[in-house]
Amino acid sequence: GENVEQHPSTLSVQEGDSAVIKCTYSDSASNYFPWYKQELGKRPQLIIDIRSNVGEKKDQRIAVTLNKTAKHFSLHITETQPEDSAVYFCAARTDKLIFGTGTRLQVFP
Amino acid sequence: KAGVTQTPRYLIKTRGQQVTLSCSPISGHRSVSWYQQTPGQGLQFLFEYFSETQRNKGNFPGRFSGRQFSNSRSEMNVSTLELGDSALYLCASSPGGQNNEKLFFGSGTQLSVL
Numbered sequence: 001g002e003n004v005e006q007h008p009s010t011l012s013v014q015e016g017d018s019a020v021i022k023c024t025y026s027d028s029a030s031n032y033f034p035w036y037k038q039e040l041g042k043r044p045q046l047i048i049d050i051r052s053n054v055g056e057k058k059d060q061r062i063a064v065t066l067n068k069t070a071k072h073f074s075l076h077i078t079e080t081q082p083e084d085s086a087v088y089f090c091a092a093r094t095d096k097l098i099f100g101t102g103t104r105l106q107v108f109p
Numbered sequence: 110k111a112g113v114t115q116t117p118r119y120l121i122k123t124r125g126q127q128v129t130l131s132c133s134p135i136s137g138h139r140s141v142s143w144y145q146q147t148p149g150q151g152l153q154f155l156f157e158y159f160s161e162t163q164r165n166k167g168n169f170p171g172r173f174s175g176r177q178f179s180n181s182r183s184e185m186n187v188s189t190l191e192l193g194d195s196a197l198y199l200c201a202s203s204p205g206g207q208n209n210e211k212l213f214f215g216s217g218t219q220l221s222v223l
Contacts, residue, residue, distance in 0.1 A: 043199070101150060
């Protein structure tokens with residue numbers, strides 16, 4: 001079955017810097033790759049997603065890139081702000097949505 | 110539109126007991142998925158229901174079961190509870206169908222097994 005690995009597990013950046021979180025997946029049949037943000041004590045919320053027929057997608061300060069050949073995808077956050085501090089989860093879907101283990105992002109003012 | 114509702118919010122049980130968790134999806138959503146969240150393990154897939162049928166299942170023992178009703182509400186049951194079952198159980202709903210798989214999560218049920 002699908003396996004998703006996510007790195008790093010923790011990431012600390014200064015406000016205004018960029019943050020990059022990387023994920024790899026094992027099943028080449030995966031065709032949908034969402035990213036979820038979970039703030040402390042809250043539910044995970046979808047922030048951006050990409051399908052396998054697209055290489056890159058951008059939404060304001062957030063972008064996701066997908067390399068199907070290498071089976072990896074990344075989340076890029078530019079101009080980070082303290083409110084970006086949260087745990088971020090990547091996921092990949094074939095017949096079911098499998099999540100990575102999460103990245104705790106801390107943005108220091 | 111109301112969001113995904115999970116009840117109860119907190120549960121404390123002892124080893125060997127059983128527990129039932131409930132999830133009401135967003136109106137019109139036909140798919141409900143369940144995940145177990147523990148520190149360091151992320152979100153682990155339990156199962157997915159669509160139109161009252163289990164569509165997919167994760168790698169959990171048979172003590173974990175679920176069902177979905179005709180109104181799309183879902184329940185998850187864990188029998189013979191173990192200490193390691195302590196976790197946040199999240200359910201998520203989606204419209205279902207092709208290219209309609211965005212998940213909307215509930216706030217979860219925090220289960221503590223003593």
